[in-house]
Amino acid sequence: SAVISQKPSRDICQRGTSLTIQCQVDSQVTMMFWYRQQPGQSLTLIATANQGSEATYESGFVIDKFPISRPNLTFSTLTVSNMSPEDSSIYLCSVGQGAGNTEAFFGQGTRLTVV
C-alpha cells in the first residue's frame, strides 16, 4: 500500500486565518481525496483532487472555503480558508489503489483546532 504523509500533523489557528495542509504519497496515484472527520464523528468526503484540473467538491463544500491543488500524481494540498471554530476537525488525505482504485488508504490526518 502507498505511504501517505501529511503535514502538519496538528495545528492551532486563530479564527479568520487560513491553513494549508500538505499530502505527499510515495508513489504515483490516480485518485486522491480529502476527508473531514469532526470530533467523535465519521468521515465525510470534502472533494476529489484531480491532477491537472479543478477539484470535484461534494455537496456542502465549496472551492472558496477549501481550495485544493494537485500539481502532480504524488502531491496535493488542502487549504482551509477564513477559519472558524466550526472548522476544528481532523483533515485526512486518502488515495485510491488496487483494481479500479477500490482500496482507499489514509494518511495520519491533520488535527486542526481553531480558537
Added chain:
Amino acid sequence: QQQVKQSPQSLIVQKGGISIINCAYENTAFDYFPWYQQFPGKGPALLIAIRPDVSEKKEGRFTISFNKSAKQFSLHIMDSQPGDSATYFCAASSHSGGSNYKLTFGKGTLLTVNP
C-alpha cells in the same frame, strides 16, 4: 440522509470474546464494502473488504458477513484482544456508471476489549 447506518455506537467485550458490529445500507448501487480500524491519533486503516458476489470473507480473526437481500453486512472479530480496542468504521462505495471511487462511511463503533 445517512446512507450507511452502523451499530452499536460503542461495544465492550471481554478478552477472548466475539465482537460483532453491524451495518445497513440503502443504496443498491453500492458494490464494495470495506471496514476500517482507527486508533486514536491515527488515520483509518483498511481492515477487510467484501464485494456482493460472496456472502462471507475471512482474514485471520476478522470475518465479514454480507446479506445482499437484507442490504446488511457485519464485522465479526473472533478471540477479541485488548489490542483490538479501536474505532471501527464500515463503508460502502459504488462503481456504477463509471463514477469515481467515493466512500460513504458509517458513524463508527468504539470497541473496548477488557483484559
